[in-house]
Amino acid sequence: MTPKGKTPSLLSMSTGKPTIYVCKKKTKCTRCKEEVTMGDKCFRIPKSTSGFTSKKIFCVDCTDSIIGQTKIDISQIESEISTI
Numbered sequence: 001m002t003p004k005g006k007t008p009s010l011l012s013m014s015t016g017k018p019t020i021y022v023c024k025k026k027t028k029c030t031r032c033k034e035e036v037t038m039g040d041k042c043f044r045i046p047k048s049t050s051g052f053t054s055k056k057i058f059c060v061d062c063t064d065s066i067i068g069q070t071k072i073d074i075s076q077i078e079s080e081i082s083t084i
């Protein structure tokens with residue numbers, strides 16, 4: 001399933017760094033809704049919603065695109081810094 005909308009960046013959606021995780025049970029990826037099978041590697045990304053931090057499960061592919069988007073965001077900030 002192809003996720004809809006803009007790829008989120010860690011800068012906007014996360015309150016910490018992604019950590020690798022082996023799924024203890026079949027879990028749906030937060031972004032693409034693809035099922036991560038028990039025993040498969042995935043990532044947990046901490047996300048704060050209304051004061052609570054929950055660790056959301058993301059499949060490896062989605063984590064990869066989120067990291068890619070984060071790099072784009074960071075390079076945009078870097079180029080803004082360099083103009084000061």
Ligand SMILES: [Zn+2]
Nearest residue numbers: 029032059062
């Ligand atoms: Zn996914």
